[in-house]
Amino acid sequence: MLDWAWIVDHLDDLAARTIQHLALAAIAVGVGFLISFAMALWAVRRRSVYVPISAIAGILYTVPSLALFAALVPITGLSILTAEVPLVLYTLLIFIRNIVAGFDAIPADVLESADGMGYGRDRRLWQVELPLAVPLVVAGIRLASVSTIGLVTISGIIGDRFGGLGFFIFEGYRHSFPTEIFAGALPTILLAVAVDVSLVAVQDRLTPWAQPVTAAGRVRPA
Amino acid sequence: MPTQPTRAATVEFRHVTKRYDPRATDTPGAVNDLSLAVPAGKICVLVGPSGCGKTTSLKMVNRLIEPTSGQILVDGVDIATREPTALRREIGYVIQQVGLFPHQTIGQNVATVPRLLGWPKSRLRERADELLALVGLDPAAYRDRYPSQLSGGERQRVGVARALAADPPIMLMDEPFGAVDPIVRERLQNEFLRLQEELAKTILFVTHDIDEAIKMGDLVAVMQVGGHLAQFGPPAEILASPASEFVARFVGADRGLKRLSLSRVGELQLQPAVMASVGDDSAEARKRALADPFPFLLLVDAERRPIGWFHQDSIPSNGKLEVSMAIPMSPLLNRRTTLKDALSLLLDADVQAGIVVDRRGAVLGLLTVDMIAERMRTTAGDGRFAPALEAAGESAPASPA
Numbered sequence: 281m282l283d284w285a286w287i288v289d290h291l292d293d294l295a296a297r298t299i300q301h302l303a304l305a306a307i308a309v310g311v312g313f314l315i316s317f318a319m320a321l322w323a324v325r326r327r328s329v330y331v332p333i334s335a336i337a338g339i340l341y342t343v344p345s346l347a348l349f350a351a352l353v354p355i356t357g358l359s360i361l362t363a364e365v366p367l368v369l370y371t372l373l374i375f376i377r378n379i380v381a382g383f384d385a386i387p388a389d390v391l392e393s394a395d396g397m398g399y400g401r402d403r404r405l406w407q408v409e410l411p412l413a414v415p416l417v418v419a420g421i422r423l424a425s426v427s428t429i430g431l432v433t434i435s436g437i438i439g440d441r442f443g444g445l446g447f448f449i450f451e452g453y454r455h456s457f458p459t460e461i462f463a464g465a466l467p468t469i470l471l472a473v474a475v476d477v478s479l480v481a482v483q484d485r486l487t488p489w490a491q492p493v494t495a496a497g498r499v500r501p502a
Numbered sequence: 503m504p505t506q507p508t509r510a511a512t513v514e515f516r517h518v519t520k521r522y523d524p525r526a527t528d529t530p531g532a533v534n535d536l537s538l539a540v541p542a543g544k545i546c547v548l549v550g551p552s553g554c555g556k557t558t559s560l561k562m563v564n565r566l567i568e569p570t571s572g573q574i575l576v577d578g579v580d581i582a583t584r585e586p587t588a589l590r591r592e593i594g595y596v597i598q599q600v601g602l603f604p605h606q607t608i609g610q611n612v613a614t615v616p617r618l619l620g621w622p623k624s625r626l627r628e629r630a631d632e633l634l635a636l637v638g639l640d641p642a643a644y645r646d647r648y649p650s651q652l653s654g655g656e657r658q659r660v661g662v663a664r665a666l667a668a669d670p671p672i673m674l675m676d677e678p679f680g681a682v683d684p685i686v687r688e689r690l691q692n693e694f695l696r697l698q699e700e701l702a703k704t705i706l707f708v709t710h711d712i713d714e715a716i717k718m719g720d721l722v723a724v725m726q727v728g729g730h731l732a733q734f735g736p737p738a739e740i741l742a743s744p745a746s747e748f749v750a751r752f753v754g755a756d757r758g759l760k761r762l763s764l765s766r767v768g769e770l771q772l773q774p775a776v777m778a779s780v781g782d783d784s785a786e787a788r789k790r791a792l793a794d795p796f797p798f799l800l801l802v803d804a805e806r807r808p809i810g811w812f813h814q815d816s817i818p819s820n821g822k823l824e825v826s827m828a829i830p831m832s833p834l835l836n837r838r839t840t841l842k843d844a845l846s847l848l849l850d851a852d853v854q855a856g857i858v859v860d861r862r863g864a865v866l867g868l869l870t871v872d873m874i875a876e877r878m879r880t881t882a883g884d885g886r887f888a889p890a891l892e893a894a895g896e897s898a899p900a901s902p903a
Contacts, residue, residue, distance in 0.1 A: 393601025396564055396674075397615050397664075398590035411605045489605045489648040 283459040290463070294448075298467055301444025304435065305428045305475075308364055312371030312424060319372070320379035321405075330380060337373040345370070345434050353438055363435040363442040370431060371424040378420025382413030415490055418483040422476050429472040433464065445471070510542035510704045511577040511671040513563060518572035520558050520729065531558045533729035536572070540721065542671075543702040547719035549709055550752070555729030556708045560674050563706060564593045576672065591615050594665030594673035594703070598680040600657045602649040608634070608660055609645035615668040633663035638693065655686040662694065666701070675707045679714070691717060712753050716741065716760055724749050738764045742881060758878055759842060767844055768837030770877055772858055772867025775800045780809065781822050788817040796868070798853055801828045806864040808834070808857045834859055835869060845874050 287294075319337075323330035348366040356362045386409055394408045436443020436450045443450065448464030451457070520533040530553035540546040548556040561567040563574055565586045574581050581589055602611050610617075612633050613626040621629070631641035637659040649657060658679060665673055679687040679694075695718065698705065709715055715722050716737040724732045724740060726748050733745040741761040744750035753760065776794045778787040779802055791799040791814040799812040801823060810828025818827070833847035835856040848854050848871050856869040 387599070387601070387604075389597055389599035389601035390603060391601075392566070393595065393597060394603075395566055396590055396593075396595035396597070396601075398587040398618055400587050403618075408603060412603075414605075487605070489650065 281458070282462060283457075286457075286459050287463055294445075294463060294467065297443075297445050297447055297464075298471065300442075301429070301432050301446075301468070301471065304363060304367065304432045304442065304444055305425065308367030308428050308432075309371060309421065309425050311364070312368045312428075313375055313421065315368070316372050316375030316379060320376050320383070323376070323380055324383045334373070334376055334380075337376050340369045341373040343369075345431055346437060349435055349437050358439050358441065360442070362438050363432075367428055367431055367435065371428060374424045374427065375420050378416050378423070379413065382416030382420075383409060385416060386412045411487075414486050415483065418479060418486065422479045425475050425479065426472045429468060429475065433468055444468075509669065509671040510702055512540065512542050512575075513546075513672060513704055513706065514539040514575040514578075515559070516573040516575065518559070518562060518569045518574060520555070520562065520567065521570045528728045530727075531555055531729075533558050533562070533569070536729065536731055538723055538731060538734050540704055540706065542704050544720040545698065545705040545707055545718055546721045546723060547707045547709060547715040548723045548725060549712055549715035549719075550725035550732075551727060552710060554725040554727050556710075556723075556725050557676055558729070559725070560676055560706055560708050563672070563674055564590045564595060587618075591618055591668060592670050592672070594668075594670040596661045596665045596673065596675045596678040598677040600649075600661040600681075602657060602660060602664070604649050607646050607648060608639075608652070609641075611649065611660060612645075612663045612667055614664055615670075619668060629667060630663075633667055634660075636666070636697070637663045639663070654682045655690065658682055658686075658690055662697075666703075671704060673703050673705045675705060677709055678707070680709070680711075687714075694718075713760065716763065724752060726752075738881075759845075761878065761881070762842035762845055762874065763840045765841045765877065765881075766837060767835050767839045767841065767856075767858055767869055770841075770869065770873055772869060773855075773873065775855075775857070775865055775868045777802050777806070777865065778812075778823055779804065780825055784818045784821050784823055787812075787823060788814065788819060791817060796855070796870075798855065800857065800865065800868075801825070802865060805862070807862075808859065808865055811853050829853070832856060834863075836860070837866075841874050841877065844869055845871065848874075 319333050323333055345366060348369070349362065352362045352365055356365065390408065390412065391404070394404050399408065432444045433446025433449055434443075436446035440447060445464045445468045448460045450464075452460030452462070452464065515536045515538050518533060518536045520531075522529045522532055526532075533555040536555075536559060538546075548559055550556050558567055562569050563576075563581070565581060565584075568582075576589075602608075603614070606614075609627060609630040612630040613621075616626050616629055627645075630645060634641040634644055639656065639659055644652075644656075644660075649660070652660065658681070661678065665675075679690045682690065691714065707715075707718055709718075715724075719737050721735065722737050722740050723734045726732045732752075733740055733749045738761065740749065741753055741757045741764070744753060744757070750757070773796065776791050776796065776798075777800045778790070787799055791797075791812070794814075797814050799814060799817060801809045801812060803809055808831060809825055810831050812823070812828055816827075817823075830852060832851040832853040833844075833856050835844050835847070835858045837858065837860075839856075844856055848856050848869070854871055858866045858869055860866050
């Protein structure tokens, strides 16, 4: 079925495309997170802006990705912006909703006692609220990463220079060559799974307190 | 390390009003022209039904809520002139849900205010350990745990330790023992009262439970919906002479019984007991017992420690008194026993006289139900607001002594 010789011949290409795939996804997730974080903080402090912000992010999320990549070509040409702008836009809804939910999940009594003990506003944000929002924020990063890794393949529509592993999918499709489609699709899936699993590990490191109480090993014996 | 000098401050409310709705004065949590002064080192309990403004009043002291009008003075200084975060770091704050930081260890939680105040790191850890020990938690076992690994009662103790960390002169406690079961609550209350004997902080304490208010308060402020102060005074005064129908109803129809919990056996003049020792001559003992209006003779050992009772009619007319002839003992009381506990024990006993003993167990005298009733009558208030049911309970004719 599979043309193993082709795969062996193209290992270098596969490696380069995998790296490009990760880079495109990482830029999108990073930039998307920064924009969303600012938006979410604004929404947390001024509740009235949350509805319009999440509505706009929601509308952007519904635009078909294929169409969005194609529509940007006349505006941004074949630059990296054409690939990244849609990828970033698709992360916004996921991030904003998760970050706001992360802040909303902080128990009111914790905030009240923080205020009562004399935390200032900024100190409370960085030392109390943010650490406690971490579980849902990381959940957002996981969702956004997996979805972006999938979407990066579609950016191949704007040309050979983009698409990461999606390049092979488009090429394979054009040449009716299943091996090449497979060589693009399977590593994409593996990449998404690997990133997700590593983020779970990161979350566990960041939130030792949120682990099950049964983690008795962390309690120093009396 | 030497214990820090205890400090306390006075807290005074001057015509403090808080309105949430400018048109209505009775919105829940509103406070209306509240004036009261808490002396340094005393526990003042704010008690009342929900919506009476007690929590609002408390939160105005650390400026979590700003009054609409009026002033709150701490040691004579208007707190409105203070920077809120600096003010709060000088006021301990304990709330019902405790509000420990889930992402910090117990040690870090306790050291919160000292950390905000910028104490050096080594001192933070030391201080956290001191406070954990103070509230009865072994620092080595607890300091590195997270709040989710503690029981409700343990979390409450940590909450108190955290509030005390920077040795604040004032503590605000909002239903601090409200979320734990009654047995744990009672223990925490007792421990806290013992702690307060040493610390002598000025404490404002909010509860909706009148029994807790009576138990914890040096002073009790009864509040009613609309944020009106219905009565302010020592618990005994509020129980003995409620200032209004509302206060009488709020403290309950059993306020006579509640007053019993404020008096202790040591405050009463005890009745001397007719006593005899094991091996004494029966005839002589019988003669003495019959001469006394109280129909029982108390058998004691050589150290005057009680063994049991003889009814005056069943003392043998000759021979020696023996342990086996005595009927079982009635409850042993000491001077610290509350009259409420004493009464409860007496009602259950075969011989309705409590034997009051000293620290070594030797008999001091007897306490009877009639003596308790007499005590209540002489300290009763004017009974202006005593509903019929209550009046019946309080003025019930005493059975002849």
